[in-house]
Amino acid sequence: MSVQTQTQHPRRFLPKRIGPNLLLLIAILFMLVFILAPIAWLLISSVSTSKDLLQMPPNWLPWPPDFSRYRQLLFGSAGQNTTLTDFTLQAFRYSLRNSLIIAASVTLTALVFGSMAGYAFARIKFPFGNKLIYVLLISQMIPVAVLLIPLYITIGNLGQLDKLSTVIVLLVSIHLPFVIWMLRGYFQTLPAEMEEAALVDGATNFQVLTKVILPVSLPGLFSAAAYTFMQSWNAFMIPLIFTSSDTTRSVTVAIAMFVGRHYTDYSLMSAAGVLASLPPVLLAIFFQRYLLAGLTAGAVKG
Amino acid sequence: MKASVRKSRFSSRQKFGLLLIAPSFIIILGLMLYPLLYSLGISFFNLHITAPWLGTTFVGLKNYLSVITDPDMHSALEHTLILAAVGIGLGIPISLLFAIILNRKFPLRGLVRGILIIPWVIPGSVQGLLWSRIFDPHYGALNGILIQWGIITDPVAWLLDPTRALLFIAFASLWGAVPMMSLLYLSGLQSIPEELFDASRVDGASFWGYIRYIVIPLLLPITLINLVLRTIDAFTMFDLVYVLTGGGPAGATQVTGYYLYQAAFTKLNYGYASALAWLIAITVTLLAIFYSRFTLKEETAS
Amino acid sequence: MYKRVLVGLVLVSLVLASCTATQTPTATTAPTDAATTAPATTEAPTAAAKPFAGVTLHMLDSAEGQTDAMIALENKCMDETGVTMNVEVVSPDDVRTKLQTALSAKSAAYDIVGIDIIDLAKYGAAGWVEPLDSYIDEATKSDILPFALEGISYNGQILGLPWKSEFMVFVYNKQMLSDAGIANPPATWEELVADSIILKEKGIVDYPVAMTWGAGYEQITSDYTMIAKSMGAELFDQDGKPVFNTGAGVEALQLMNDMVNKDKIVDPAALTLKGGGARRDLLLGGQAAFVFLWGNPLVYMNDPANSNLAGQFALAMAPSGGAGPISLAGPMGMSISAFSANKEATWAFLKCIAGPSGEKELFLKDGSPFGYTSVLNDPEVQAKLADFGGDVTAKQAENLAVRPSLPYYSDWSSALQDTVQKVLTGQAEAQQAMDDLAARTIQMQAEYAQ
Structure with missing residues (x-):
């Protein structure tokens, strides 16, 4: 309107x-x-x-x-005659922390690798051209459901089941192609003169990336970070299959545990949903300042 | 001058580029190559998981042919395309509007930005439950509010009508996707220096120029990302369909993602599921290339 | 150049280090999980009674199964057998996804797996669970209730011990019935229809029978099977050929259709609903008078905290269609994974947890359903059963049918659900739809006969 x-x-x-x-x-x-x-x-x-x-x-x-559901979720124990167990409550309490670790680590790692590769694909001409990025992209388009069994075999053989690091690395490799593609798109919108001038001035390739390109790319990096954080926070299948204990289980998997075989306590699920969305929302309110930082940086350079 | 700079640095710059993309390739292909090849491989086989005495039989393209010729699959594809079209047709204007709002200065903007991301971070299982409680024919909030306002007198079974059921699923999915899309647009708007906007406000002609030559070209790559994300979402959608309609009534809301999930996890037909997964990946990639041709053409035209 | 690479690598390793650094607290703040790390193994050092000391086993269960009573039982069985049992829990829906992924990968990740009757044949045919015929003794075998035995048998083999052998009970609102001048709950399907029409005409409720027949929901198959069996139908003949497209098999579907479309005693919205909670809540909110529910629903329904109508709900035997007041059982089995490396130890633990004494203990503490005759006849159990709904529950336990055990069950059941939905939405006639389903079933069978 x-x-x-x-x-x-x-x-x-x-x-x-x-x-x-x-x-x-x-x-x-x-x-x-x-x-x-x-x-x-x-x-x-x-x-x-x-x-x-x-x-x-x-x-x-x-x-x-x-407020009894909130009290129960945060401090209480399961009562009688419900489908809720102490097991589930405990899993829920630990899962918020696990999910924050998973999402933050995946975001950080994907951003570092993604900005490197995204820059290379945006600015450096390779003999094999840009086709390589489509090879990467198609790997992300395959629904994860059909990759679970071979992944399970691989991870099982490596003895890395039920580890936070496994979930993090898996999510990075699943979401990295799209992050690269997003950041490549962003880097392409930057004027080429900037880095050419810096190169003439004697800056190294690495300095061009870290001192010239990245500082003016904060909005792009922020949206890539937001995408990755959200995807890994909401990831369900990978944490479901590759985590088994309180110290690894993600919040998505833990909350699904409140769904009973026949009966589900809607109020409890709702309270759990509210609690689960609080940490990322607080993070978002805090980090949205960086969007403004991006604006200032862009304005200075522009 | 520029050319000579490029030329003299050509090989070292390429080496640098290779170093930049190497970590991403190692982490993606190192982990995903085997699962991808495995799923591609078994798409040509019938594994007979529940009839091991029949062995693993090579069936050539049979799995692909049965996906392509299955009438249930055709209607699932049709529903998926409707979901994608609704997601794009409604999602892009709404999220662009939200981004423009959030790019303006107003009190409590940080808080509102935080609120915007809430739908994102509510776990899928809670979102499914929430919408099923809103659309519930007996105790749902939607019926409740319409009855309260006197718009309807008797509760309506919203998901009983095939077309309406599909639109309601599309809306529920859109609600969860709008935060991401809006934030992407917002980051694009943020990278436009404010002076340009201020200058454009001085006279109408330059405001048009601002939209035409600055905003649109800048937002096109982001629109491309949003198009691709919505398409992937539509093709892999599973939770909401599972919770809200189960693909019904009588198959009226069956979609490719749910179909794939059933083939893999209910029927244990991994060969068929893999063939379907690859067809989905190829379709989505082709659509992505089509979108990017389209948006890039617009970009060069402007 | 290489210096820069070095700097880059250092940066990358810093990021990775920060990832691992954020993980270290997990080791130090690891929760002392009541079920896994705090068994009472050290309390009673009777080493001789612990034949499998030092063996660690893994079990996959749904979260709601891990009640205090279950955890106590697990601890007791760990103590008796000496094994350390790691219990892994996910939501009931996710158990299947997770289990099938592990078993498809031939992984030994789980030693004990709980399997629903509808998956048992599939897992049995795939060779994922260990046949127990060589483990189980005759006395135990003959102690298993008939319907529970069906829930763990496939192809002449026993694939598990009975576990939470639930069945549906018929719940009605006695206040509504007396308001309508109906003295007794309906004993037959005809009476159910007739009573419902009275309730409708007297304006007590619009749709007296609460059903949840949403697409892709197993309850459609459960309800169809229950009605068909109560009318005396066999779904498959002695040679395994489909016969549900004849006689009572078709009449059952026709009855479902009539209840929605002719007599209008089931709300058409039922075709969009899923979950026991959805149909239970229709009674709790006073919108329906009859419902079939799993487990022991009266405890919750007659609690004034949950409904203003608490106290009005009672149990009756399931309506008969001529072949007796038959309800449906959904027995489960506790099985040993075929890939387990410690089958003997697993069996010892399984016997302790899913044997008669274990099931009795769980019933007395949690009301969990059981699958043994000796438990049913136990005086303590009988006393508690009376609390749950008089002798109705005990009598219903002797009038139960189960869904067929088919290796292609998931395929068949989803085809049946689709058939029922097509008929109830007016897209097909009952007889024709059932004939089509029979033809599809024969195709499914052909894939196994090669």
């Missing part, structure tokens, strides 16, 4: 400050409703009693809110 208005009448919103601000406000509200409406239902479910969830129309504001 606001896009069209801006592009068609770019002048109109300049003198009058109210108009664009109102449009912006409407757009922000639309966005918040789009994102938050389902989450609101998740939050409501997480503080509802099982009786509240059986009402139609629903009890939108269960009062007083029932």
Whole structure:
């Protein structure tokens, strides 16, 4: 909405400050409703009693809110007559930390290797041309479901089952091709004159990459990092098959454990979902500053 | 001058390039080459996992032919393409709008950016449960709110109608994907120096130029990434279909990803599943090349 | 040039080091996992009674199975046999994915595997589980309840010990029935339909029978099998040929169709629903009067914390279709992996955990269903069974059918689910659809007959 208005009448919103601000406000509200409406239902479910969830129309504001699920997930133990066990609770508590380690390590590693290879594919002409990157890409397009058995055989033979490092390395190798491709696209948008000038000035190849290219690529690196972090945080199949214990199990696998064979406690699943999304959301609020850093760096160089 | 710089550095620069891509190739191919070749290999065999007395038989292209000629597969492909089209058609404008909003300055922007990523980090199993609780025909939030507002009088079984079921799955999947797409666009917008935008605001003509020569070329590569991501998502979608409709009613929401999962894990037909996986990979790669031809052409045209 | 490479390598190794560094806390802060590392093995040093001391075994189970009672039993069995048992848990749905990946890779990762009846034939045909005929003695074998025995037998071999041999019970809302002037719960399918129509006409509920027949959901096969068997149908004849497309096999499907489309006593929304919770909640919220549920659902349903209608729910025998009040069992088996390196030790542990005494203990503490006659006849067990719903549960345990054991079961069941969905959405006629299914079944069989 606001896009069209801006592009068609770019002048109109300049003198009058109210108009664009109102449009912006409407757009922000639309966005918040789009994102938050389902989450609101998740939050409501997480503080509802099982009786509240059986009402139609629903009890939108269960009062007083029932925080027993949160207490149970964080500090409590499993009660009687439920499909929940202490085993699951403990797995959940450890899994948040495991997932943070996995996602952060995968992101860092993929970013280092990905920016190196992405730069090479963007800026250096090889005799074999750019076809190599498509070889890498197609390897990522293969659904992981059919790779599990050979991977399991390989990892099992190497004696590396049930290790965080195994999950990290596997996720890096699965997501790296796309990171390379993304970063290559980003590096290609940078003007070639920059590095040529630096090379003439006597900078080494490595210096060109670390001192000239990477500093102006922060937005690109940030989006690649966000992509990798999200993919590894949400990864399910690889952690499911390659982790078995509390010290390795990812949050996705742990939360699936709340689904019972016949019966599932929706409120508990909702509370677990809320808790599981807190750490990455806090990280995002913190790290979004780096987007601004990217802007400043870009502005200085530009 | 430039040419001579390039020429004199040609071989050492290529060596440098090879060193840059070497780690990525080692980690990707070292781990993935065997599984990839294995899955390619068994796609020409029938392993007879549940009938070992029949041995492993070479069947040539039979698995590929049965995928291609299977009418169930044709309707699954059709549904997948609809999912991809809805994901792209709705997802790109919505995420672009969100990115433009988040690129403007307003109070609590950091918090709103944090909120935007929430759908991303809610584990797939919780998302599936959440949507099934929203669309539930008896106790669902969607029916609840529509009844509360007097739009409908009786609850509706949303997922009973084939077309509607597919659209609802597409929407649920879009909700989880919009954060990634928006952040990608946002990082693109962030790399545009602010002075250019300020300057463009002064007069309409240069604002158009700003959109035409700066924003569009810059966002095209990102649009390409978003197109590819949405296509991969549509072709490998599994959780939401599994939780929400199970491919029903009567196969009306069967998609390639769920079909593949059933072939591999329910029917243990690894040869068939691998053939399907390779066909999916080839289709998605071809689509990616098609998209990139399209976007690159636009880019050079501008 | 090489200096730069060196710098690069140092950077890379720093990154890798930081990865491993972040992992080190796992070693120090490793949780002392109640089930795996804290067995009471050191408490009673009766070495002679521990024939397998020093052997470490691995077991894959669903998370909800690892209750306090189960962990106590595991510890007791570890103590008795001397083995160290590592229990690995994932969600019930994921057990299959994880198990099949390990077994397809011929991995010895798991010694004990829990298998649902619907997978047993598949695993048996694939040679993934050890036949137990040479291990199990006659007394134990004849102690196993008939339906539970079916759940662990394939091709004339016993592939496991009975484990949580659950079955469905028929739950109804007695308040609604008395409001409608109905004295007794329906004893036959005709009565169920007739009572439902009364409940509908009196405006008590719109769709009295709660079903969950969502696509790709095993409950369709379970309910179809239950109805067909209660009408006296055989799904396959003595030679294994499909006969479900004749007589009661077709009538059962027709009844399902009529309940949705003719008598309208099952909500068409059932075709989009999955999970026992979804149909149980229809009764808890007062939207239905009859439901079939697994396990011992009354404990939860009659708890005032969970429903305003708590106290109104009661058990009845499953409706009969002429062949008796037959419900469906979903027995499971605890089996030994064919790739286990310690089969003797695994058997010793298995006997302890899934034998009559183990199953009795789990039933008394958790209400977990069991598969032995001696447990059923045990006075303590009988007393507790009465708590769960009088003698109905005990009587229902003697009137159970199971789904067929077929190596191509998954294929067959998903084809059946698809058939039922097609008929119930009006895309096919019951007889024609069943004939098509029979033809497809013969094709599936042909692949095994080569």
